[in-house]
Amino acid sequence: MKVLKFNNGDQLDAIGLGTWKSQPVKVEDAVLSALKSGYKHIDCAAVYGNEAEIGKAFQKAINQKVISRENLWVTSKLWNTAHKAEDVIPALKQTLDDLQLDYLDLYLIHWPVAFRPDLHGFPESDDDFLSLQEVPVIETWQAMQEAKKQGLVKHLGVSNFSVTKLKDLMGKTDNPPEMNQVELHPFLHQENLLEFCHSNNIHLTAYSPLGSGDRSTEMKAEDEPSLLENAVVKAIAKQHDVTPAQILIAFHLHRHTAVIPKSTNPKRIQENINSAKVNLTDEDMQQIKSLDKHYRYVNGKFFETTDGKYSNIFDE
Ligand SMILES: NC(=O)C1=CN([C@@H]2O[C@H](COP(=O)(O)OP(=O)(O)OC[C@H]3O[C@@H](n4cnc5c(N)ncnc54)[C@H](OP(=O)(O)O)[C@@H]3O)[C@@H](O)[C@H]2O)C=CC1
Numbered sequence: 118m119k120v121l122k123f124n125n126g127d128q129l130d131a132i133g134l135g136t137w138k139s140q141p142v143k144v145e146d147a148v149l150s151a152l153k154s155g156y157k158h159i160d161c162a163a164v165y166g167n168e169a170e171i172g173k174a175f176q177k178a179i180n181q182k183v184i185s186r187e188n189l190w191v192t193s194k195l196w197n198t199a200h201k202a203e204d205v206i207p208a209l210k211q212t213l214d215d216l217q218l219d220y221l222d223l224y225l226i227h228w229p230v231a232f233r234p235d236l237h238g239f240p241e242s243d244d245d246f247l248s249l250q251e252v253p254v255i256e257t258w259q260a261m262q263e264a265k266k267q268g269l270v271k272h273l274g275v276s277n278f279s280v281t282k283l284k285d286l287m288g289k290t291d292n293p294p295e296m297n298q299v300e301l302h303p304f305l306h307q308e309n310l311l312e313f314c315h316s317n318n319i320h321l322t323a324y325s326p327l328g329s330g331d332r333s334t335e336m337k338a339e340d341e342p343s344l345l346e347n348a349v350v351k352a353i354a355k356q357h358d359v360t361p362a363q364i365l366i367a368f369h370l371h372r373h374t375a376v377i378p379k380s381t382n383p384k385r386i387q388e389n390i391n392s393a394k395v396n397l398t399d400e401d402m403q404q405i406k407s408l409d410k411h412y413r414y415v416n417g418k419f420f421e422t423t424d425g426k427y428s429n430i431f432d433e
């Protein structure tokens with residue numbers, strides 16, 4: 118398995134398991150099945166509403182000696198309601214309680230967007246958002262540093278940050294993020310972001326690598342393109358005698374990022390980690406490069422306000 122190396126010597130398996138939309142009744146078995154299939158890297162978030170069930174899987178796996186805590190890598194994310202300094206550590210402690218862990222391996226700011234702390238669910242009006250002037254990202258970041266000092270988390274990072282937002286944060290701290298988790302796949306290469314992160318010692322994790330087909334219909338565009346059904350991807354898969362999903366996952370290994378396909382199906386969970394064995398050629402990568410059309414499945418539209426507080430969230 119390819120790994121991403123951190124400054125302190127820690128290593129992250131490049132293929133991890135995503136858990137957004139994994140139903141609480143299914144996710145415990147899914148995570149346990151993944152750990153038994155050799156996954157060591159699990160991607161979670163408070164907002165996915167299933168961390169307590171994932172925690173049960175971790176307990177079972179550790180008790181059954183499927184994996185030790187030291188070999189397991191758990192990422193979670195701070196939700197947008199907890200960006201104020203005083204809310205960060207309580208939110209992290211809730212996640213740790215739910216996951217039944219003493220520490221996280223990686224904690225990310227989920228979005229560069231802040232909601233009112235008392236908000237339940239998603240914003241319904243402009244008033245449900247706080248502006249970045251009211252809660253600057255650096256305030257949240259400093260509180261995360263404190264959590265690290267207290268031993269609650271080993272590594273810190275961000276998610277959905279553009280180059281502009283990374284530069285802004287890096288200009289205000291001596292402790293830059295070690296990870297940026299963003300959408301990446303053959304329809305969205307984000308070469309500039311990849312180059313910026315890699316030349317600044319920031320790892321990337323690719324989310325929605327298979328096109329996030331199980332999102333609710335309200336989140337989908339009518340003419341949404343399919344990665345799994347793409348003719349070029351299918352032809353490359355045929356040449357390698359593997360599935361299209363395995364090509365889509367192997368693409369990220371070739372670009373030295375992590376990738377976190379979501380599945381609750383044991384067969385597909387196994388299939389996805391087996392992508393580690395796929396070696397794409399330069400010619401395959403060239404063909405995949407031609408598919409880039411800057412298409413986002415998670416387009417951030419749900420953060421648009423009428424007052425423009427969070428317009429152009431990706432700065433492009
Ligand atoms: N930081 C952020 O803002 C975001 C982070 N994420 C993270 O990234 C993870 C992955 O992204 P996500 O959006 O969930 O979508 P993915 O691109 O991983 O797609 C998930 C879908 O693909 C199906 N699938 C899984 N494996 C295969 C396979 N081998 N062949 C065919 N279909 C397959 C799944 O079905 P089934 O389960 O039935 O197998 C599900 O319908 C998330 O779960 C989450 O952890 C995602 C979005 C935003």
Ligand SMILES: O=C1CO[C@H](CO)[C@@H](O)[C@@H]1O
Pocket residue numbers: 137162164415
């Ligand atoms: O990780 C994610 C998936 O779920 C959320 C939407 O419900 C997104 O905000 C986020 O990017």
